[in-house]
Amino acid sequence: MSDSRYCQIEDLADARAQLDEIRHHIHQHPELSYEEADTARFVADKLQSWGYEVTRNVGGHGVVAALKSGTSTRTVGVRADMDALPIHEQTGLDYASVHDGKMHACGHDGHTTVLLGAAQQLAKTRNFDGTVHLIFQPAEEAGSDSGAVRMLADGLFERFPCDAIFGLHNHPGVAVGTFGFRSGALMAACDTVKVRVNGRGGHAARPHLAVDPVVVGSSIVMALQSVVARNVDPNEAAVITVGSFHSGHAANVIPESAVLEMSVRSFSPTVRETLEARIRAVVNAQAQSYGATADIDFIRGYPVLVNSEAETAFAREIAEELVGPDRVIAPFPPIAGSEDFAYYLQQRPGCFVRLGNGEGQPMLHNPRYDFNDDNLTIGAAFWTRLVERYLAKAPA
The missing domain is CATH 3.30.70.360 (Alpha-Beta Plaits)
Structure with missing residues (x-):
């Protein structure tokens, strides 16, 4: 039985229409690596309106939003990526890219929206004791000298301490709302x-x-x-x-x-x-x-992405509480793709999570790919609950 003291998926039901709108806006206006100025501005303005202390232009177009609640000195970071790919969209969607040759073909529009949904919920409930740093990263698709490298070089963890860091990527071919976890080497x-x-x-x-x-x-x-x-x-x-x-x-x-x-x-x-x-x-x-x-x-490109054991077990526990053990795959098979989240995990313990985007759906980097909006409230609830549990208030 999921502990009702912490966020449930249904708590985000009223936010679903807004999250759809945000995701479709970002999808319609994709920006390539190092060019995410408008996306960063859109994200930062939303966060600022919800009461976050927002720092812009971290390592380029990176945005970091801090929210403190209570008196604890504990901290946690959650990261989403913002950039798109140089692909001509062929989805035929009414919110398809308006920029020819640019497309959110990897779901970063969804990752950003999911974290924004969690941001709004956390700001509304403040059901935690400590500081959460929400990291909106540019240039994940760059391949080298990426957004993670640049944000770290700009003092990310010195300026915005994180006892642990977590990230998420959607995974076509796995049922919507199904989470995947693997400690150790997950991505190549x-x-x-x-x-x-x-x-x-x-x-x-x-x-x-x-x-x-x-x-x-x-x-x-x-x-x-x-x-x-x-x-x-x-x-x-x-x-x-x-x-x-x-x-x-x-x-x-x-x-x-x-x-x-x-x-x-x-x-x-x-x-x-x-x-x-x-x-x-x-x-x-x-x-x-x-x-x-x-x-x-x-x-040399991105290093091996290595999830730490304790943080992976913790994140898996959150998913099992949220959606049930039958919608959790652990251990998740290793993935031959690569991810610059690996650089964060070289400096801090943490976990990179996979979230199913639907069986039979177009794969990542495909011109017909689209992030599944049914994951928006699931992902937002997952991040909210993870922060609440990681920075849990002491019993009264």
């Missing part, structure tokens, strides 16, 4: 590798006088398939995907060079180091065997 590290193969151009009819970078590049692609299969412990997970291979412009010309780009994913620092070392070795050895050379640019 993501690195990008750019390889330039330097050959020697020539006539297609005289290949013996050239060093063909297309052949070298093809050999590299095939040789890389052995790295995960033969250099990574079978009990670990890793992915190497060559997603781009460009060389040449004419059928009768052997080009001078070829460019390959690959995405590399891993779930442990040790595997991450192994992958980099083996990729460098394989690329160089294959190039050398053909008489070519290779330039390798290994770009």
